[in-house]
Amino acid sequence: MRPSTETELAEVMAGASGPLLVRGGGTRTLGHAAGEVLETGGLTGVELYEPGALTLVVRSGTPVAEVERVLVAERQRLAFEVPDMRGLLGREGVSTIGGVVAANAAGPRRVQVGACRDACLGVRFVDGMGTVVKNGGRVMKNVTGYDLVKLLAGSRGVLGVLTEVSFKVQALPEAEATLVIEGLDDEAGLKALRTALGSPFDVSGAARHSGRSLIRVEGMAGSVAYRTGQLRERVGGEVMVAEGEGSAALWREVRDVVPLHGKPGEVWRIATLPTAAAEIVAQLGGEALWDWGGGLVWLALDPGRGAEVAAAVAGRGHATLVKGEGGPVFPPEAPEVAALVAALKARFDPRGILNPGMMG
Amino acid sequence: MPAPDQGVIARKARIVARLRSVLPVDAVIDAPEELRAYECDALTAYRCPPLAAVLPRTTAEVSAVLRIAHEEGVPVVPRGSGTSLAGGAMPTADSVILGVARMNAVIETDYENRFIRVQSGRTNLSVSGAVEAEGFFYAPDPSSQLACAIAGNIAMNSGGAHCLKYGVTTNNLLGVTLVQMDGTVVTLGGPWGEPAGLDLLGVVCGSEGQLGVVTEAWLRILPKPEGARPVLVGFNSNEVAGACVADIIRAGILPVAIEFMDRPCIRATEAFARAGYPDCEALLIIEVEGAEAEIAEQLGRIRQIALAHDPVEFREAADEDQAKRIWLGRKSAFGAMGQINDYMCLDGTIPVSSLPHVLKRIGEMSRDFGLDVGNVFHAGDGNMHPLILFDANKPGDLEKCEAFGAEILKLCVEVGGCLTGEHGVGIEKRDLMAVQFAPEDMEAQMRVKDVFDPKWLLNPAKVFPLAATATRRAG
Incomplete structure (x- = not known):
């Protein structure tokens, strides 16, 4: 099913007789859900775009590429850097902006500007009973009522189907530069990232893979040059500086987890404390890409290591199986949190038709 | 506020005794004269002492208090420091105030x-x-x-x-x-x-x-950034000041703050704080951060943009002292308005593009209601702070002020904004929620409360219109 208006979507959902598998473009769907496919790709178009107010309101099925095209024409962007997961997950299809929000996807710039949820100002969605609900709005400061925007961001369709999202957008910077640091082992290379993030130099990316640490700064040309110089003195190792498109290309690789594309076995996404990131990888082995200063670890491992991964991150983060067969995909919740989640699902989707089985 | 549960009030002695059984002796307050301290927050127009107040020191003590209140069916009003401008910590006569002030480690x-x-x-x-x-x-x-x-x-x-x-x-x-x-x-x-x-x-x-x-x-x-510095820019119209803000934002400069004051507010603060502000229609204070050279680079660009809008004044701070003077008037704005009269502070947010229209309408309404209003404004994010002046001792003035405030907030919603940008709904804006939200929008929010607090005992009479929550609060 592929409704083309919010009203049509609400009718389809109200009249649904069985489970629905809710999907944007299906490029970043995770988890084991089954049901009749309900696509949002028919709900397209920009509702409102005010570059001077940094606000964009867009229907959920609009392709990410289209959103980016609209923004770049006004020299703006989505600040949180939308990862393209097709290469890593071996998928095809057209990523939609609603899918990005439903996954709370965020790339390297999360360390500076927050995740997708931090850029979301408002949502419209249809709940499991087919009722249209709006929350938030299109202004940057809004504490009117509960923040269901945050609850819906990252909810992967289990509470409702997004139909429209408003974003706070960001102006493109005049310049960017990346310090490429070689000659440090993982422990020292990750320490360099933490040093940069703990400095006043407003780092917008801090990642490591393939034996190199990467630190990005963006902004006005003079400021970028100044901060690059200051950081170079503080991080150690052999430092080269990539600028402009050279720098941007490095971060697309990090954002899309390119070094782990096509690897056999499983891929885990681990959120943890930056200081624990080197040790977790040393303990588990495998090939790693660290982002967010070490707070995010993408780890390629042989299949069947789930129990060891869970043990390695226990008490210092959580792990999601983004690519692989079998086993639970999402980390287990503490019983009292699981009870709240189950009760929320029962309230928003009493018939249990939205992506049943997807998130625990 | 809803009528208090007389059954709960009748059981006060038992409830207080149970609270004392799980808390240190100095952590339960039930003497009427001491409960006065908890009768309101910073929204002082409404007051009501609670049944009792507790000041736990640990999570375990908080849990014990809530378990008892839950069993006894007693509403609980959590309180931080009581600075809410929206009545968020306002108690009812049948409620227990749970203050976290002693938990400050x-x-x-x-x-x-x-x-x-x-x-x-x-x-x-x-x-x-x-x-x-x-x-x-x-x-x-x-x-x-x-x-x-x-x-x-x-x-x-x-x-x-x-x-x-x-x-x-x-x-x-x-x-x-x-x-x-x-x-x-x-x-x-x-x-x-x-x-x-x-x-x-x-x-x-x-x-x-x-x-x-x-x-x-x-x-x-x-x-912490290496440094920060403000500039002050004066304009002869709100429209031009608004256009300048939009141009700065579009240029990709991200100041840490862009504050806006209108003429009534500028005059009031000048009379009070004498910060040396120009007497103009609209004034912006823009602050940027970074190292010395970065500050210079950003201010250079801001200057270029501002001058294109023909300001009546562009004032940079040459040193720390001048920087302080630029902020002085803005930081005294609330105090200055308070010198003139009692005031009510609103905090609706609007799309930045609607600024000139909204300020013009507020000016017209000010004449219609016969109450003065000054506007201080976080211009970068559209969060307005209209300060409506009234005389609390003059019968009918508070009601007139509240009616004026409600009209301003309706206007904020009408242009695509919201009722509150940072103060919260509390009791103050509870009954305006229906202006911004359809019944099903509020229903979705109330479902979340049903999950976390099925008996609706926690701060129950806030946020949503009382009529919309009546059956839920009744249990």
Whole structure:
């Protein structure tokens, strides 16, 4: 099913007789859900775009590429850097902006500007009973009522189907530069990232893979040059500086987890404390890409290591199986949190038709 | 407020005795003269002493208190420092105030992972104070930051003057320990920040103390910028000042603050603080951060943009003293208005593009209602602070002021904005919620409360129109 208006979507959902598998473009769907496919790709178009107010309101099925095209024409962007997961997950299809929000996807710039949820100002969605609900709005400061925007961001369709999202957008910077640091082992290379993030130099990316640490700064040309110089003195190792498109290309690789594309076995996404990131990888082995200063670890491992991964991150983060067969995909919740989640699902989707089985 | 439950009031002695059985002797207050301190928050127009007040010191004590209140069917009103401008901590006669003021410890600071974990009664400014020596700060900076508690900041999702760059509380909150109304203790989020499943932390932040009592929080701390400097720009029309703000934002310059004052506010603050502001229609204070050369680069660009709009004045601060004078008037604005008369402060948000229209309409309404109003405004993010002057001793003036305020907030919603940008709904704007939300929008929000607090005992008479919550509150 592929409704083309919010009203049509609400009718389809109200009249649904069985489970629905809710999907944007299906490029970043995770988890084991089954049901009749309900696509949002028919709900397209920009509702409102005010570059001077940094606000964009867009229907959920609009392709990410289209959103980016609209923004770049006004020299703006989505600040949180939308990862393209097709290469890593071996998928095809057209990523939609609603899918990005439903996954709370965020790339390297999360360390500076927050995740997708931090850029979301408002949502419209249809709940499991087919009722249209709006929350938030299109202004940057809004504490009117509960923040269901945050609850819906990252909810992967289990509470409702997004139909429209408003974003706070960001102006493109005049310049960017990346310090490429070689000659440090993982422990020292990750320490360099933490040093940069703990400095006043407003780092917008801090990642490591393939034996190199990467630190990005963006902004006005003079400021970028100044901060690059200051950081170079503080991080150690052999430092080269990539600028402009050279720098941007490095971060697309990090954002899309390119070094782990096509690897056999499983891929885990681990959120943890930056200081624990080197040790977790040393303990588990495998090939790693660290982002967010070490707070995010993408780890390629042989299949069947789930129990060891869970043990390695226990008490210092959580792990999601983004690519692989079998086993639970999402980390287990503490019983009292699981009870709240189950009760929320029962309230928003009493018939249990939205992506049943997807998130625990 | 709804009529108090006389059954609960009749059982006061028993309820207080049970609370005393789980708390230290000095942590339960039930003497009428001492309860006066809890009869209102910073919305002082409404007052009502609670049944009792408790001041626990630990999460376990909070849990014990809530379990008893849950069993006894007693409403509980959580309270941080009581600085809410919306009546968020306003009690009813049948309620117990749960104050977190004694829970103010720093539990952990971790500079490498850039977080601090505190008990929620700690004041906003003292969080920054705890990490200042290492060159860090906590970014959200509500103007009450000297007094207001992190618990209240989380409940109201507080903002501040610098949120244009750093975001509001929800963008800087990593995790909490939350005690539910039945005493259950849950951890939501954690120092790593990324949610593991549904973002329950995201909906707890800003829920005005209706979903649980936050006793501890992990907060993001940031390295302090090397320096900061403001400029002052005066204009002869609100439209031009608004256009200048839009151009600065579009140019990709991200000042940490863009503050706007209109003529009535400029005149009031000049008379009060003598900061030397130009007598003009609209005034912007724009602050940028960074090293000396970076500040110069940004201010150079801002100057270029501002001069294209033909300002009546463009004033840079040559030194720290001049910088302070630029901020002096803005920081005295509320005090200055308070010198003239009593005032009510609103905080609706509007799309920045609607600024000239909204200011013009407020001016017209001011004449219609016969009450003066001054506007201070976080211009970068559209968060308005109209200050309506009235005389509390003049019969009917408060009611007239509230009616004027309601019209301004309706206007904010009409142009695509919202009722409240950072103060919260509380009791003040509860009955205006229907202006912004359809019944099904509010129903979806109330379902979340049903999940966290099925008996609707936690801060029950706030946020939603009383008529909409009546059956739920009745149990």
